[in-house]
Each structure stands twice: as structure tokens, then as C-alpha cells.
Amino acid sequence: MSNTTIKDIARICGVGVSTVSRAINNHPDINPETKKKIMAVIEEYGFVPNDSARYLKRSESDSIAFLVKGISNPFFLGMVRIMEQFTQKKNYAAILRHVDDDQDEVSVAQALVKERKLKGIVFLGGNFNHTPESLQQIGVPYIFCTVGNEDEFQMEGRPRVRDQVRYANVAVDDLAESEKAVLYLIEQGHRHIGIITEGLDKPSVGQLRFLGYQKALRERGMAFDPNLVYEIKTKSAERYTRENGYLGAQALMRDNPGLTAIFCISDVIAIGAIRAIIDSGRKIPEDVSVVGYDGIDEGKYCVPRLTTIEQPQSEMAEATIQFLFDMIGGKRQPDNLLMPAKLVIRESSGSGYRPEAG
Amino acid sequence: MSNTTIKDIARICGVGVSTVSRAINNHPDINPETKKKIMAVIEEYGFVPNDSARYLKRSESDSIAFLVKGISNPFFLGMVRIMEQFTQKKNYAAILRHVDDDQDEVSVAQALVKERKLKGIVFLGGNFNHTPESLQQIGVPYIFCTVGNEDEFQMEGRPRVRDQVRYANVAVDDLAESEKAVLYLIEQGHRHIGIITEGLDKPSVGQLRFLGYQKALRERGMAFDPNLVYEIKTKSAERYTRENGYLGAQALMRDNPGLTAIFCISDVIAIGAIRAIIDSGRKIPEDVSVVGYDGIDEGKYCVPRLTTIEQPQSEMAEATIQFLFDMIGGKRQPDNLLMPAKLVIRESSGSGYRPEAG
């Protein structure tokens, strides 16, 4: 039977429930022999305490939660690993949860705070689209990490949430970094630079990186050509896919005979683009240069190796978790932390100067 | 304050707690106006019911859990998505949880069964190393999917768990499939086939696939050469990495001048191997052929495209979840389901016949 409770164990052992409880929780005030006997019975009957009851009873617990938005991003999972280790060293319990794309992570957070008496929360991924009210109701320190920053969005005169609630945020400056990537391409002599992006119609990292692309062009006095923009519009949740990169590069090459470079807002997209370029018979980087964004492992091994904006994964993870614990300890106020990313030049990009025919 | 309870809401609204409960849970027997008023107060105070208390009270709930072992395997996550949809159609709730590598998934399952009153469980990933006792204590139908099969392990006379507990299992026949891959290479004329594998000292898919490799050689009367085996021995949890594939291929090429093919027990490893081969100045597949195992998306886009054993991801997911619901409904007994995989020949493999010098 699966419904064994602590009472059953107590009855079987001929002791009180509190004694059984003490045995389970390694309390000091218990006769070693009694404990041994109880543990044996627990083993025999396969008794497992009901966590709901435990958490309900517990008034507080040293634990923090990692809420990852969007399944299966290897970049986040690497960060989670680092943060979990840190958490463990602080003798806190780490709770890792995925949040579906159509779920509101702040609601999940609120429920978890109540249920597990969290001390703090780290939000990973997704875009910032929360109301000041919902944020205020979280009730424990929290921090956003690698979440699309709201600051540079085109907000139609809507007041910034940041001005109403002080929330903590650790991120790379998406706009500035993608600007950096495109400036690099321009300096290499590229004059027809395509971009594969997504989410232009809403606050998103895609939008931010697109704005950086535009800014770089403007800065160098280059005209913006909508023809050079491929926007991924898949309905499905997963948009950062190789397939979309493949499709995007195909379309850009078809519509722009003079194209010599493509900036992709993610490495995975760039990998797909590379495949399409090669399949079209063009060479990388001789005919077309490709630059990605993220700095994932795959980009170091693909052929050719990918030039990319590398996000400082471990630094971000450490800064985030340190910040959270500082807030929990009352040693620091919520703040906006911008981390510097690095342009890593590898084999997928090169000069944009062409012998020129026309 | 974050400690608002249903009682507080009731008091504020001037109603009883049961009325509030009815409002929250969309019960029919409630005055629409009362409900509206209550919902407004709940909204205002940001009240969130405590899930621990809910689950504690609830005697049963139509929900099943997906326990994924090992963080971040895109293959599992694709399957989970399919199974979640199926679950939703059956009007069951799906609970997705990660299990750390050093955690026992069966223990986690037991706790979850108690806490959330599960109807069934799907275990994904990891190796089968459970005792009959622990399995029997789960108490609800469960099924292993893509879990290292125990059947072909070298068990040193230990009785098979399968003979003591009838557990359900859906998997690809790792041994037979990798045998298939190696037979293909032999038929292509390869006579010096390396293997990059892992976990030879313990029951694992690595061991199984290695056995398939050996069997293929034996079958074709080819001698087994330990020199052609590279075993990944990293301490860290992650062994299926590009880096390990890179290192493995380097070592194999160094130790075997006549090497013309490498079989890798996973696609990710194969991708790393490809990079090492190219870096060494060799051509794929002209000089060295590479075959992977899994059928991940990355293998369809890498350069060259990867020849691999493709596991039937969606078929496995569907078979698994269907089987679980059949068991829940009492319509089917636990059983062992072997799914057929497919050898997909792409660009990374070719003929092993060489002009021959020596």
C-alpha cells in the first residue's frame, strides 16, 4: 500500500509519532536504538513522508528557486549549474523548475513562495512583460537574469516598470552588443548585411538586437534596407532553430544578390544559416560572412567555426546568485547590472571587400 | 504581506472560507455576485492559495509526472513535449521534473506520488539500476523510456530485475542498432573502425553500444583491436560532449594510422570528432567516415551532415504515453517494447576502400 503514514509507522513500532518524526529528521534527542528500529520498519514498509504536509507545517526553509522560461536552452542550463553549486555552498536548497512559454513565471513564483517558503528567486530567460503589481506581490527577493531588458523597448509612452518597482536585473546589453557585431562587419567592408531576427512587433531580445543592427548602420551612414531583414514568424514556441536560420538565409540570398554578410540574433540560427549558404554553393567567409550571438559550445565545433557575441555565462551566473544572496541578507538593493559580452572572431567571418563586378 | 490565507480573504469579504474556496475552484453552487466580489479582493491582496495545503487535502488527482534524468538533453525534451500534449488531451495534468545525476529517480517518484497523488510516471533517461523492492514501492503504474536497458548487460550472474518485477520499458535496442551501424561501415569496406564510447565498466548505454560494435566485428570475422577503442572517462556528469568527441578522435587518429572510420555512441560526440578530423587535415568522408547515434537536429545541419542511427523520437514518445495510460486504465500489463531505429546515411560516411599504399 502506498498510503502509509507516520502514524502507521508509529503504531507498528509501538512509539509516538513524534519519535518517528525525530528519527526521520535526524533529531538529536532520540535513543539510537529506538531510531534504528524505526528506520528498519520505515525501510520495510517503504514509507515516504508526504512533502505537502512537511512544507505546510514548516514556517520557513532555506531554499531558493530557479525558474527557467522556455525549455531546453543549453545556455541557461549551464548557468543554473553554476548557481546551484553556489547555493549548495550557502547551505540552501535549490529548486529548479521549468516554466512553459504560455505560463506566467511570476505566478509560478508566487505559488512556489507560498508552497515552499522560498527565500529568493532567480528568473532565467523569457521577456520582461510583468506588471509592477505582480512583482510587488512576490514577497521575497528576486532577480532577473538574461531576461529581455525593458529599458530600450519602444514602449509607446508607457511608463517603465523599473521606475515603479526596483527589481534586480543581470543581463548583457543586447542592443549595444549586437551593434558591436554589426560595426565589426561594416569595418570588414561589408555593405550589404542581412539580419535574421524575430519578435520585432513586441518587446523581446530579438527586437533589441535588431535595434542594435539599425543603430550600427545609422552610425556609419549606411541606409537601412528592409529587404535585408528576415523576420522569423513561426507560430510555435521555438523560434531559435536551425531550420529558421536555414530558411532565413535562403530568403535573404534570394532577395539580395549583393549580400555579403548575415548577422543572426542567435548562434543556433546562425548554424542553420551557414548550412543554407553552403548548400547554395557559396563559400564562408569568402562569399558570405556569418556572425551569431550567444557563444554556445556548438559554435566552437561547427564547420566553419562561428564568429559570435559571446555572453559571459559563468560571470553572469556568479554575479546573479551573489546578488540574490546579498539581497536576501539585506546587504544590497535591487539594481540593474549590465555585463560586458565579447566579440569572438572565428572562421565564419572575413573581409567584405569584393573584386567587384558591377 | 505574503502570508495571506483563505481565512484572511474570507474575513475581509465577510463570508465563510468555504465560499472563498468555491470561488477559487469555480464551483457551481455560488452566487455570481459573491464570487465577483471575492475575486476582486483576492486580486487586490494578491492572494495565492498554498499548493501544499491543496495537495494535502486532495485525495486523488488526475496527473502524471515526467522525470527526466540528466539535465538538458534535447532529445528527451522533444519527447516530453509530445507526451505532455497527449496527457493534456486525456485531461490529465502533466508534471515535469528534472532529476539530478546523483539523485535516485525512484525516490523522487515515490515522494511525488505521495505529494501529488500521481496516477502514473514516465522515467526518461539515465540507466537502469534499481532494486525490485524500490520499484514495487512506487505504487502507481510507471514506465521507463530511453533508459539503458538491463537485459544485455554483463550482470555477473545477478538475477535480472525484469524476472522479479514486471516493469514497462520502451527503448531502442541499443546493442542491435549500433551493430547495424558498424555492419554498415564494414560493408563500405572499412577495416579499421574506431569507437568513441563511455561507461564500459558499468551497465550503461555506452556499454551496450560498445557490445554491438564488438558483435558486428565478430560477425564479419574481424579481429577486435583494443587500440581502436577510446573510452571517455571524464569524472564530470557530462560525458556526451563535443569536447570529448574531439579528444577521442584525436587520440584514435594518433594511435591508428590505418583508421578509416569512427563510430561514436552519440551525435554530439560525433560532431566533436568531425571537427578534430578536419583540423588534422583529413577529409570526411574521403579519409575518415563518421557515424553517430541519436538523430538530433544538429546532425542534419552540420558540415558535413552526419550519418547516424536515428531513434524514432515521436513514435517512442507516443508508444510510451499510450502504454502508460493503458496501464492506468488496467487495459495492459507492463511489458518490454523495443522500437526500431533507422540508419540514416548522410554526408559524413562513405566508402572505406583505399587505393592502398602499404
Add this chain to the structure above:
DNA sequence: TTGTACGCGTTATCAC
């Protein structure tokens, strides 16, 4: 060192 009794926050079962 051990046992009894209460309460954690919620839902379900009753009466009203």
C-alpha cells in the same frame, strides 16, 4: 527520552 495534542491552509461534508 518519549508521547499527546494542536495547528499549518485547504477542500469536502454536512447542516442551515
Add this chain to the structure above:
DNA sequence: GTGATAACGCGTACAA
């Protein structure tokens, strides 16, 4: 339609 009240399983004062 609504409001008391008894569980759910556990931890913990407190008494013994």
C-alpha cells in the same frame, strides 16, 4: 447559496 467543521499528514511545543 452559504457557513461551520472535520479531515489531509506532518512537526513541534509541552507535558510526562
